[in-house]
């Protein structure tokens with residue numbers, strides 16, 4: 001999916017919500033445990049209940065990798081279940097020397113080979129250009145570089161001042177020379193809402209994947225105030241806040257209620273910014 005198509009989806013659905021599919025077996029509603037694959041059943045019900053309210057789904061691969069073979073199968077089946085017109089993000093946080101990154105890219109982008117054809121993958125930029133380039137070779141696929149993450153540890157490196165500014169500023173500046181805003185997005189945590197104004201100085205046109213609303217306490221209004229651009233430019237993610245909104249048989253309905261609350265707020269912001 002390209003940038004224009006993503007913006008069309010945002011306008012059509014009046015939403016820039018990304019739902020994180022991070023299911024942990026011990027947190028699933030108990031009645032699902034009788035199914036052959038409780039996690040997949042859970043994901044499918046969440047997707048069925050929310051697909052009209054969001055423009056992206058983001059499975060974090062850690063929640064699948066920890067289940068071994070069954071987890072990989074579940075990730076593949078989850079990806080297949082995400083409707084084609086909804087942006088799919090493998091939150092895998094990869095990046096390695098070139099030939100290894102090429103294999104990661106095959107794993108998450110090449111459906112014929114791996115069974116998964118995600119639209120985007122999260123990548124750590126720490127190893128530099130040659131570690132990111134193999135992902136950029138795939139047409140119409142996206143790299144989402146970690147820039148300013150939502151966790152407290154983002155202060156340890158990303159916010160440190162060097163001779164040419166903060167480390168995350170260097171990431172934004174340098175990566176803008178690797179590909180344009182049709183192929184690179186950045187992760188900026190919702191918990192860093194105030195800093196988004198600064199991020200936009202370095203990345204005015206890029207889409208930003210913004211995790212951290214809901215369970216991590218990020219402020220949606222602050223993110224929108226500082227982060228919206230003329231093509232929206234934001235995919236705001238909530239995982240636990242939506243998928244664990246309920247623990248009973250009505251868990252999918254409860255998830256929908258939470259997703260709807262966020263969609264309504266997003267619609268108001270899109271109107272305020274004259275984007276719809």
Ligand SMILES: O=c1ccn([C@@H]2O[C@H](COP(=O)(O)O)[C@@H](O)[C@H]2O)c(=O)[nH]1
Pocket residue numbers: 020022060091148149150151187188189211212213214215216237238239240241
């Ligand atoms: O800076 C980052 C980068 C990635 N994440 C991931 O997003 C979701 C957030 O989950 P919540 O349950 O909504 O807190 C999760 O998969 C993280 O690994 C992030 O939170 N911050």
